[in-house]
Amino acid sequence: MIDSMTPTTAADLTARSRSDLREAEAILEGIERSGATDRERVLEPYDRAWLLAATVSAECGLLREVHPDAAVRAAGEELGVEVTRFLTRLQHSRALYEALGRVEAHDAGEARLVDVVRREMRVAGVELDEAARERVRALREELTLLGQEFLRNIRDDVRAIEIAPARLAGMPEDFVRQHAPGPGGNVRVTTDYPDYIPFMAYADDGEARRELHRRFLTRAVPRNLEVLGTIVRRKHELALLLGFRSFADLQTEQAIAGSAAGVRSFLKEVSAIARERGRREHAQLLEWKRHRIDPRATTIGEWEFQYLQEKVKAEEVGFDARAARPYFEYGSVRQAILDLNSELFGLEFSRSPDALWHSSVETFDVAVDGAPAGRISLDMHPRPAKYKHAANFGYKPGAAGKQETHSVLVCNFPDPATSRGPALMEHREVVTYFHEFGHLVHSLMRGRVPWARLGRPVEFDFIEAPSQFLEQWIFDHDVLRRFARHVGTGEPISEQMVERLRTARDFGRGVQTQRAVFLSMASLEFHDRDPADLDTTRVWRELAKEWSPVEIDPETRFEASWTHMPGYAASYYTYSLSRAIAESLSSGMTAGLLDTRQTRRYRDLVLAQGGLKPALDLVHEFLGRPHDLGAFRSWLA
Numbered sequence: 001m002i003d004s005m006t007p008t009t010a011a012d013l014t015a016r017s018r019s020d021l022r023e024a025e026a027i028l029e030g031i032e033r034s035g036a037t038d039r040e041r042v043l044e045p046y047d048r049a050w051l052l053a054a055t056v057s058a059e060c061g062l063l064r065e066v067h068p069d070a071a072v073r074a075a076g077e078e079l080g081v082e083v084t085r086f087l088t089r090l091q092h093s094r095a096l097y098e099a100l101g102r103v104e105a106h107d108a109g110e111a112r113l114v115d116v117v118r119r120e121m122r123v124a125g126v127e128l129d130e131a132a133r134e135r136v137r138a139l140r141e142e143l144t145l146l147g148q149e150f151l152r153n154i155r156d157d158v159r160a161i162e163i164a165p166a167r168l169a170g171m172p173e174d175f176v177r178q179h180a181p182g183p184g185g186n187v188r189v190t191t192d193y194p195d196y197i198p199f200m201a202y203a204d205d206g207e208a209r210r211e212l213h214r215r216f217l218t219r220a221v222p223r224n225l226e227v228l229g230t231i232v233r234r235k236h237e238l239a240l241l242l243g244f245r246s247f248a249d250l251q252t253e254q255a256i257a258g259s260a261a262g263v264r265s266f267l268k269e270v271s272a273i274a275r276e277r278g279r280r281e282h283a284q285l286l287e288w289k290r291h292r293i294d295p296r297a298t299t300i301g302e303w304e305f306q307y308l309q310e311k312v313k314a315e316e317v318g319f320d321a322r323a324a325r326p327y328f329e330y331g332s333v334r335q336a337i338l339d340l341n342s343e344l345f346g347l348e349f350s351r352s353p354d355a356l357w358h359s360s361v362e363t364f365d366v367a368v369d370g371a372p373a374g375r376i377s378l379d380m381h382p383r384p385a386k387y388k389h390a391a392n393f394g395y396k397p398g399a400a401g402k403q404e405t406h407s408v409l410v411c412n413f414p415d416p417a418t419s420r421g422p423a424l425m426e427h428r429e430v431v432t433y434f435h436e437f438g439h440l441v442h443s444l445m446r447g448r449v450p451w452a453r454l455g456r457p458v459e460f461d462f463i464e465a466p467s468q469f470l471e472q473w474i475f476d477h478d479v480l481r482r483f484a485r486h487v488g489t490g491e492p493i494s495e496q497m498v499e500r501l502r503t504a505r506d507f508g509r510g511v512q513t514q515r516a517v518f519l520s521m522a523s524l525e526f527h528d529r530d531p532a533d534l535d536t537t538r539v540w541r542e543l544a545k546e547w548s549p550v551e552i553d554p555e556t557r558f559e560a561s562w563t564h565m566p567g568y569a570a571s572y573y574t575y576s577l578s579r580a581i582a583e584s585l586s587s588g589m590t591a592g593l594l595d596t597r598q599t600r601r602y603r604d605l606v607l608a609q610g611g612l613k614p615a616l617d618l619v620h621e622f623l624g625r626p627h628d629l630g631a632f633r634s635w636l637a
C-alpha cells in the first residue's frame with residue numbers, strides 16, 4: 001500500500017513526491033534491465049510505477065490549485081514538471097515497449113492494458129529517434145509550466161466593480177444583505193462566482209452588468225493571451241513531431257470522436273439539431289428586450305443573455321429563480337447530496353476528523369456495499385488564491401488492492417461560515433454540485449479496477465457523460481421534497497415549483513447548445529491550424545460571427561481566462577458529446593429515477609468498469625443497444 005499521509009508543508013510534499021518518483025524510476029529501470037516478459041515482472045511493476053507517478057501528479061495538481069500556503073503551491077508547480085518528465089520517460093522507454101509487446105496476457109483486462117499502454121506510447125513518440133524524443137520531452141515540460149502559469153494568472157486575478165447600493169436593484173435580498181456598502185458608500189461586487197453568477201442573472205442595471213462582465217472576461221489580460229499563444233504553438237510543434245497534422249488530431253486520436261474532422265462533423269450535426277429550437281428561444285429573448293429595454297434592438301449581448309433568460313422565464317414560464325433560493329441552504333444541500341448518492345449507489349459516508357489543507361475542507365471515508373472504497377473531500381467555498389471554477393480533482397487515483405481512491409470536489413459556493421444569514425444557493429449551483437459529485441462517484445467506482453492505468457476511461461470525451469446523466473435527479477420532485485425546505489417556513493418545495501424548475505431548465509437549451517457549439521469550434525480551431533500567426537482573439541471573433549447565438553463584447557478576451565485551455569485544449573466538444581451519451585443513458589432509466597435496481601446496475605456496468613472496455617461498449621451493455629443521437633434529438637426538440 002502506498003502511504004496515505006497528507007503533506008502539510010512544501011518540504012514534506014517535495015520530499016515525499018521525489019521519493020515516490022525515485023521509486024517509480026527504480027521500478028522502470030528494473031523492467032528495462034531484467035528483459036522479462038511475464039506479467040508479474042512487467043505488468044504489475046509497470047502499473048505500480050504508473051500509479052506512483054499518477055499520484056504525485058494528482059496531488060501536486062490539486063494542491064497547487066487549493067493550498068493556502070504559497071510555498072506549497074509553488075512546490076506543487078515545480079513537482080508537476082518533474083512528474084511530467086518521468087511520465088514522458090515512462091512513455092518513451094523502448095525496453096518497456098518491447099517487453100509489453102511480448103507479454104502473454106492472461107485475461108481480457110491484461111490484454112486491454114497492454115493494448116492501451118502500447119498505443120499511448122506509440123502516440124507519445126516511443127518509436128521516434130533520440131533527438132526527436134528529446135524535443136518531445138522538452139516541449140512537454142515547457143507545456144506543463146505554461147499551463148500552470150495560465151491557471152495561476154486566472155486564480156490570482158480577482159477584479160471588481162464598485163457601485164452605488166441603488167445599482168443592486170433586481171438582486172435577491174440575501175445578496176443585498178451580503179453586500180453592505182464600504183466606507184466610501186459604495187458596494188463592491190467581485191468576479192468570484194458567488195457574486196458574478198447572480199449579478200449576471202438578476203442585476204437590472206445593464207451598464208453595471210456589462211462592466212462586471214467585461215472585468216470578468218479581461219481577467220489575466222494581457223499576460224494570458226501571450227501564454228495561450230505560446231501553448232498553442234508548442235502543442236502544434238509537438239503534434240507535428242509525433243506525426244499528426246494538428247494538435248486537435250493528436251488529442252482526439254484515442255477519443256470517441258477519433259479526429260479533428262470527427263469533432264467538426266459532430267459539431268455541425270449538433271448545430272443542425274439545435275438550430276430550430278435556438279431560433280425560437282432567441283426570438284423570445286429578443287422580443288422581451290425590445291419591449292422592455294430597447295425597441296430597436298436587433299441582437300442580444302453575451303452580458304445580457306443570462307439576465308434576459310431569467311426575465312423571460314419569470315414572465316413567460318412563471319418562474320423566478322430567486323424564489324427557489326430559500327429552499328437551497330448550503331448545509332442541507334450538502335447532506336442531501338450525500339444521502340441521495342448513498343441510496344442510489346450503495347455508498348456510505350463517514351466523517352473523518354482529519355484536517356487537510358484548510359479548516360473548511362470536510363473529508364469522508366466511503367464504503368461501497370459495506371466495503372471500504374476510499375475517501376472524498378469537499379472544498380466548497382471561495383478563498384483567496386483558490387481555484388475559481390467548480391471541478392472534481394483526483395488526489396490519489398485508486399486501484400484494487402493497491403491504493404484507495406481519494407477524490408476532491410473544489411467548488412465556490414456560498415459559505416455558511418462567513419454568510420450574514422443563511423448561505424443560499426441558486427438551484428443551478430445545486431445542479432453543479434450534483435454534477436461534480438457525479439465525477440466523485442465515478443472516480444470512487446472506477447478506482448477499484450485491478451489496473452491503476454485502466455482506472456479511467458481511455459476516451460477523454462466520455463468523461464462528462466456520467467455527471468451530466470446525474471443532473472436530472474436534481475429536477476425530480478420525489479428527490480427534492482426530501483431536503484429542499486424553505487429556510488424561513490420549513491415548508492418543503494412544492495410539486496409546482498419543481499415543475500417550474502424543469503420548464504425553466506428546458507427554456508434556453510437550444511441557445512445554450514448553440515453557445516456550446518461555438519465554444520467547441522473555438523477550442524477546436526485554436527488547435528487545428530498552423531499557429532505561426534494565430535491571433536486567438538481574431539479567430540474568436542470570426543467564429544462568433546458564424547456560430548455564436550449572442551453578440552460578443554469586443555472589449556473582452558474570453559480565451560485569456562478560459563480554464564479549459566491547458567487541459568481540454570481542442571476538446572471542449574466533450575460537453576456536447578457527453579451530453580448526447582448522457583441522454584442515451586437516461587433513456588435506459590425506464591423504471592424512474594429512484595429505482596435503485598437500475599442505478600446499481602448502471603454503477604456496476606458503466607461506472608465501475610473504468611477503462612477496462614471502450615466507453616461506448618459500456619453504454620451499449622447498460623442500454624442493451626448501441627448509443628445513437630436519438631435521445632439527444634428528442635432532448636433538443
Ligand SMILES: [Zn+2]
Nearest residue numbers: 435439464467
Ligand atoms: Zn463535469
